[in-house]
Amino acid sequence: MPETVTIYRAPTTVADADALADWLRDRIDAEVRVRDRLLGRVDDGVAEEFAAARVTDPHDPETGNTMTGIVRYEERALSNPSRAGGIVYDGRDVQRSLNAHVPGEQSLDHLHIALLDRALGTWGDHDGRWHKRVAVLGQPTLVSVPGLYEAPAKPEAYYEAKSKHALLTGDAPPREVLEAEIEGDFLVADDPRTTDALKGYLLAAVDFLDTGSAFCDDERCRLHDAHRQPGVVRAQLRDPTFCEAHAARYD
Incomplete structure (x- = not known):
């Protein structure tokens, strides 16, 4: 278990870093801190690394x-995050880039978790394509707030309605229309x-830093990495909070 966990805000998103810190404090035996945006602390060289x-x-x-x-675009996006969007980045490359910029505390006793306003992906050797991710575990751990909405697949009805609309009109329907319908x-x-x-x-x-295990196989547990939106809702927003094993550790 790390002795300290630092969470970095993503001020352009609705994610509340302070509320997340309070929730973690109730479940782990570690000091939990909150700091301002990690991407606001990096030097100019990171812009080229993000471009790469x-x-x-x-x-x-x-x-x-x-x-x-x-x-130049990446430089502007780093200094003014409201300009960023619509781009997917290799999560592992971004993680390696930001690891060098974690402020002076890079031991495994101090876990850094950066909430990001960027979409992250990892390459799938099994199917030969990129997959958006909510979280890239490690040091620092990267949590993509837009990834929460975009990475897990939506219900089948969403894609059926999208295809039907395109068939009838020849155009993709606005996302907001589909979400409302x-x-x-x-x-x-x-x-x-x-x-x-x-x-x-x-x-x-x-948990990954403490045990080396990435996520939980139980679909009802908050530590489960669901690949579909209904699964995210079930794991994160429905009871029970944890499977038996993780309830014993964290509940």
């Missing part, structure tokens, strides 16, 4: 575009349940 980590083709494992204009358990951008839904991902980061 860009996913440019969903079916190509090679990443990066370090042309001057792209690097489709009933089901799924999270949308700036969802008021965002903070509650992220709690298990932060605890999973602590």
Whole structure:
């Protein structure tokens, strides 16, 4: 178990870092701190590293575009995060980049968890494509707030309605229209349940550092990494909070 956990805010999102810290304090024997945005602490060289980590083709494992204009965009996005969006980054490359910028406390006794306003992905060797992720565990752990809405697949009815609309009109329907029309358990951008839904991902980061196990196989447990939106709602927002094994550790 780490002695200290530091959570970094993502001020352009609705995720409440202070509320997440309070929830963690009730469940782990560690000092939990909150700091301002980690991306606000990095130097100019990180802009080029982010440019190099860009996913440019969903079916190509090679990443990066370090042309001057792209690097300049990343510099602006780092200094003004409201400009960022619509880009997926290699989560492992971003993690390696930010590891060097964790402020002076890089031992495994001090876990750093960065809430990010960026979409992150990992390459899937099994199917030859990139997959968006909510969390990339490790040091630091990266938790993508937009990934919470975008990475897990939505209910089947969502995609059926999208295909039907496209067939009838020739255009993709606005996301907001689909979200309003489709009933089901799924999270949308700036969802008021965002903070509650992220709690298990932060605890999973602590558990991974402590035990070496990444996530839980029990679909009812907050430490489960669901791949579909209804599964996220079930694991993070429904009872029971934990499976028996993790309830004994954390509840």
